[in-house]
Amino acid sequence: MKIGTQQRRQERIDRGIKVRTDGLYALMSWRELAYLIAPRLLLIGGLLLLPLVVPGMYWLRVISIVCIYALLSLSFDFLAHYVGLVSLGGAFFVGIGGYLTALLNTELGFSPLVSIPVAAILGGVISTILLLPCLPLRGVYFAIVTLMYPLFLSRVIEALNILGGTDGIMGIDGVPYVWLEQYGIIIILLLILFGLRRLVNTDLGLVMRAVKDNDQAVRASGMNITHYKALAVFIASSVGCLAGACLVHTYMWAGISTFALDFSILPIAATVIGGGGTLVGPVLGCLILVPISELLRDFGTLRIVFYSLILLGFIVFRSDGLMIYGQRKYHQFQRWTDI
Numbered sequence: 446m447k448i449g450t451q452q453r454r455q456e457r458i459d460r461g462i463k464v465r466t467d468g469l470y471a472l473m474s475w476r477e478l479a480y481l482i483a484p485r486l487l488l489i490g491g492l493l494l495l496p497l498v499v500p501g502m503y504w505l506r507v508i509s510i511v512c513i514y515a516l517l518s519l520s521f522d523f524l525a526h527y528v529g530l531v532s533l534g535g536a537f538f539v540g541i542g543g544y545l546t547a548l549l550n551t552e553l554g555f556s557p558l559v560s561i562p563v564a565a566i567l568g569g570v571i572s573t574i575l576l577l578p579c580l581p582l583r584g585v586y587f588a589i590v591t592l593m594y595p596l597f598l599s600r601v602i603e604a605l606n607i608l609g610g611t612d613g614i615m616g617i618d619g620v621p622y623v624w625l626e627q628y629g630i631i632i633i634l635l636l637i638l639f640g641l642r643r644l645v646n647t648d649l650g651l652v653m654r655a656v657k658d659n660d661q662a663v664r665a666s667g668m669n670i671t672h673y674k675a676l677a678v679f680i681a682s683s684v685g686c687l688a689g690a691c692l693v694h695t696y697m698w699a700g701i702s703t704f705a706l707d708f709s710i711l712p713i714a715a716t717v718i719g720g721g722g723t724l725v726g727p728v729l730g731c732l733i734l735v736p737i738s739e740l741l742r743d744f745g746t747l748r749i750v751f752y753s754l755i756l757l758g759f760i761v762f763r764s765d766g767l768m769i770y771g772q773r774k775y776h777q778f779q780r781w782t783d784i
Contacts, residue, residue, distance in 0.1 A: 484775070488725065489635060496627045505627060509695050511735045512630040516688035518712040518719075518727030519637060520681040526722035527645050528677040529657030531584065533709045534572075534591030538685025539692060540598060540704040542568040546690035547614040547699035557620050561690040568686025573679040580674045595704035602701055613700025620694055630691055634728070637684055642724050644680075653677055711735075718759045720766025729768055 495508055517535045524530045546564035549555040555563065579590045602608050609615070620626035644650050653673055655663050660670045689708075693699045715730030737755065741748035763770060 488728075492631050492635065493628070496624070496631075502623075505623070506695070507736060507739055508627060509630050509691070511731050512634045513688045513692050513695070514708075514711055514715065514735055515634055515728045515731040516637065516684055516691075517708060518715045518731055519634075519641060519724060520684040520688075521712045522716050522721055522724055522727045523641055523645075523684075524677060524681045525716075527650065527657060528653050528674060528681075529583065529660070530580075530674065530678070531588045532591045532681070533588045533713075534576075534594055534682075535685055535712050536595035536704045536706055536708040537591060537598070538568065538572060538682050539689035539708045540595055541572055541682075542686025542689030543693040543699045543703040544608055544614070545571075545686070546693050547617050548608075550617050550694075551614060557618055557694045561687065561694065564690040565683050565687035568689070569679045569683030572682035572686065573675055576678050576682070577675060580671055580678070592706075592709065595706070595709070599701045599704040609700065611701060613698055613702075615698055617693060617697045617699060619697045626695065633687070633691075637687075638724060638728060641680075645724075649673075649676075711738075714756050716766075718756070718763075718766060720768035720770070723766070723768045723772070726766050726768030730766075733767075 496505055499505060499508060517539065520538065521532060521535060524532045542564050545568050546557075546560040549560035549563060550557065575594065576591070579587055582590060603611055620629065645654070652663065652668065656670050656673050663670050663673075689703060693703065711734060712727065712731075715734050716727045717730070718733060719726030719728065719730030721727075734752075734755075738748065738752060741751050744751065759767075
């Protein structure tokens with residue numbers, strides 16, 4: 446294209462950045478800097494503004510539930526797509542974290558601001574110990590074991606009438622202030638999201654991905670793959686237990702329903718819709734699925750039909766997920782440059 450005697454051509458915005466370096470950003474202009482940070486600022490700003498624009502307390506509570514499911518989805522995505530351990534234990538992590546924070550709050554008098562992080566770490570330790578004998582398993586076998594744990598524990602609590610039995614543990618304190626609850630869970634979600642994104646790109650993250658791709662090669666290199674799997678399970682289970690602890694203090698009640706299979710299934714569906722292996726995709730999937738589930742609640746049991754059709758549509762027509770599709774389109778943005 447000629448403008449007077451000046452010639453111009455189109456080029457992709459990210460091409461100049463990628464030509465100069467691979468993985469390290471060498472920025473030459475504010476335009477390139479804006480190109481890199483705009484998606485991150487959009488996500489952070491959107492989540493922080495969300496409580497200010499939604500109508501009423503009901504939807505504020507829905508935002509909290511979205512963030513809780515997003516934490517579970519991050520846990521699943523990290524284990525499945527960066528370590529190779531497909532876990533159906535979201536309900537297991539939620540139940541462990543929920544009951545631990547309930548006991549810490551009601552029996553020991555810990556405030557929610559203390560019991561939540563303590564329950565997350567302690568729950569991660571307990572979950573890792575219980576799953577340690579299962580780490581040699583892969584694929585569907587590991588998934589089946591993680592699915593059995595919440596079913597087993599819920600029946601034990603019901604049969605032995607412990608931990609409140611079918612009535613659950615009541616009298617749990619909520620987070621002191623509504624806005625502290627809202628922005629606390631949002632900030633926790635953002636910190637864990639960007640923390641995991643940083644982790645998977647470190648040397649430790651590269652070893653974990655190598656375990657996923659070829660664990661025999663990692664073992665032949667003299668590394669203990671059980672150690673890395675256990676560390677990954679601890680990180681993922683701690684995130685899941687953190688979600689369970691936040692859920693219990695949101696509802697101020699802990700019971701057998703914290704082991705419900707919804708906490709195992711919906712994070713997987715959100716990961717499929719948002720895009721597995723991206724970490725951001727599962728968060729996007731939860732932002733879509735959870736509000737839709739609430740909007741369809743008036744349909745009663747028929748909402749499962751609509752819910753299934755939505756999920757089926759994404760699987761058939763956008764199987765790679767929205768985030769991967771969006772990344773591909775984002776990197777195709779072009780601009781005019783002088784020759």
